[in-house]
Amino acid sequence: MKFFIDTANIEKIKEAAALGILDGVTTNPSLIAKEVTDVETEFEAHLKEICRIVDGPISAEVTAIEHQGMVVEAKQLSQIHPNIVVKLPTTRDGLKACVELARGGIQINMTLVFSAAQALLVAKAGAAYASPFIGRLDDISHVGMELVQDILQIYENYDYPTQVLVASVRHPVHVVEAALAGADVVTIPPAVIDKLFKHPLTDIGLERFLADWEKSRKRG
Numbered sequence: 478m479k480f481f482i483d484t485a486n487i488e489k490i491k492e493a494a495a496l497g498i499l500d501g502v503t504t505n506p507s508l509i510a511k512e513v514t515d516v517e518t519e520f521e522a523h524l525k526e527i528c529r530i531v532d533g534p535i536s537a538e539v540t541a542i543e544h545q546g547m548v549v550e551a552k553q554l555s556q557i558h559p560n561i562v563v564k565l566p567t568t569r570d571g572l573k574a575c576v577e578l579a580r581g582g583i584q585i586n587m588t589l590v591f592s593a594a595q596a597l598l599v600a601k602a603g604a605a606y607a608s609p610f611i612g613r614l615d616d617i618s619h620v621g622m623e624l625v626q627d628i629l630q631i632y633e634n635y636d637y638p639t640q641v642l643v644a645s646v647r648h649p650v651h652v653v654e655a656a657l658a659g660a661d662v663v664t665i666p667p668a669v670i671d672k673l674f675k676h677p678l679t680d681i682g683l684e685r686f687l688a689d690w691e692k693s694r695k696r697g
């Protein structure tokens with residue numbers, strides 16, 4: 478399973494890249510807006526900086542909501558760097574834009590997927606990635622991970638090459654469940670990456686090993 482980081486924060490991306498297990502990055506308009514003062518003038522330079530740090534798929538989202546505007550913006554984004562994957566919302570216009578752009582060789586990540594029906598449409602539209610938002614489904618008392626399982630089953634039934642990118646991850650259990658389900662990618666916020674390392678027994682075990690080692694040094 479590939480690990481993407483779900484942030485536009487340069488320091489956090491550098492930290493995760495330094496671990497050596499990072500495969501890509503996902504951003505969205507909210508994440509970009511948190512990191513730059515003026516999206517109009519700084520978005521492109523910010524994306525270029527991310528592409529310099531991580532050599533893998535970097536998702537950048539359009540903000541147009543009608544088909545033609547999405548196509549224009551998507552083409553501009555894809556010119557920024559060969560690793561840019563254009564994110565489009567899963568709407569009627571987004572789907573039409575996906576068909577057109579995917580045929581033209583642009584990698585598309587269809588975002589805001591909340592149902593298996595939407596996931597089926599985006600696979601037929603030629604999306605490289607489908608992003609089910611599991612945390613937001615959990616927030617409204619649906620089991621987000623059941624959607625991931627359904628999508629994986631549908632894609633397997635028809636050999637769709639679209640990769641399932643588990644998004645809106647809130648905690649380490651989401652990451653483990655995504656792996657158990659067989660998701661292709663999980664995009665993880667920095668705070669959740671930190672939590673993946675944590676186990677109290679690891680800390681206690683290490684403390685004991687070092688204490689025993691120290692005792693023996695004093696004896697000698």
Ligand code: E4P
Pocket residue numbers: 483503504505508588608610612613644645646664
């Ligand atoms: C995915 O690509 C999105 O950026 C992200 O996972 C959204 O997550 P949220 O529900 O925590 O905003």
